[in-house]
Amino acid sequence: MKPFQKDFYIQEDKMYVATDCVIFGFDEGNLKLLIFKRRVKPLMGTWSLIGSFVKLDEDVKEAAKRVLKEITGLENVFMEELKTYGTTFRDPGYRTISIAQYALIRIGEYDKELVERHGAHWYDIEDVPDLVLEHNQMVKDALLRIRRKARYKPIGFELLPEKFTIPQLQKLYEAVYHKEIDSRNFRKKVLSLNVLVKLDEKDMSTSRRGAFLYKFDRKKYLKLQESGFNFEIA
């Protein structure tokens, strides 16, 4: 394949561009990270984020989504660029610039069989082992990013199932910010934003009484944004 007729920049240096993905999940009150064993030389076999080289005729995000689907079976996942990591000799294999992404997935929905087959594992975020290159830094940076971002964008909902309870949502925020939140104030604030729809169903799995399920209403949220209102939780 020859996507470009002519190379206008032939006197400049070419290098590899890769993308690595910090994949977050949320389960049983804990933030989790999906990592796997590196499949290419050098450093083959060490723990690593999921990543890939970017092909000449492929967008960076496309590449990231490709590997994410390959390993989890998931498509249409929330994913956003974090930043690039590409100091000169970071990668002993050759000059490679990695564009890190972070993704938020609903941990109940991924393809377990696929994940296992690729040697991938979910790790508690507090508990991540040493990763290849500066992937630990990427994780750290990604966590800071979602902490900041979750204050003004409703990204938390990307980690929960479609239907969730208020206590679940609270546990998520508690895990992200690593601190306890007063449940009365939390509920008050979340509901006052008016972006949740209460359903007639209850989740009976965590208490005898059951907790009402809610859905995030994207349309209401967009209206809220338009009106200049400031979305802010926790």
Next chain:
Amino acid sequence: MKPFQKDFYIQEDKMYVATDCVIFGFDEGNLKLLIFKRRVKPLMGTWSLIGSFVKLDEDVKEAAKRVLKEITGLENVFMEELKTYGTTFRDPGYRTISIAQYALIRIGEYDKELVERHGAHWYDIEDVPDLVLEHNQMVKDALLRIRRKARYKPIGFELLPEKFTIPQLQKLYEAVYHKEIDSRNFRKKVLSLNVLVKLDEKDMSTSRRGAFLYKFDRKKYLKLQESGFNFEIA
């Protein structure tokens, strides 16, 4: 030069990595952008951000600082990665991923002669012409970024001279957020943060009475950060 002994990834695709810099300045109450005429084919001669290809043995930020110095004479400038722009066929010259940066410079300090010699110009931010590739998008994104960032980091001071007055600072925030701010509330808030040092000097250039000059105290700011306090202006 041959910075790498061996290329482990030879079966993958190599491409160009560039960096473009959204350079902001602040003058006479207006946010300004430094742009210049593109010096390489294709699209030579069209308005463009200042940028460069990244060399094999050069960090991305290094490359950005190199061109910034080349054109403005400035070093030690505030610069931060914005995000990457690298869709497949965005650059007709060849597949190129650009890592956009934004820089904040003190507009009084750059080397005017150098800037002119490179055909660079300061444009009012409201008034930027059509730029090459998706550089207009980069400018837009950078502006959004500094708007968000200025709420919790003291980046505004990077755009002002070492010594500045409160009214000047206010005008800067007014330009960034494009709205008027009540001067009493602004002054109260800024001073309550306790990161400014009042000097014994006055700036007499804008009024008969003169306005006291202040300096931003980075040490006080760091202490503020440590104490978990939330820096927030405007």
Next chain:
DNA sequence: ACAAAAGTGTTTCTAATACACCCATGG
């Protein structure tokens, strides 16, 4: 003496925080 920008205080209102009890249910 006046024009023009710098500087100063108080009141009002809104939103964050702190805090304790009742509810519903399955076992």
Next chain:
DNA sequence: CCATGGGTGTATTAGAAACACTTTTGT
């Protein structure tokens, strides 16, 4: 009937926003 997590209301406090006049000084 009781243990467990779900759900509700109020008082206090802190900070944001609104608002108008006095000061200084070169001309």
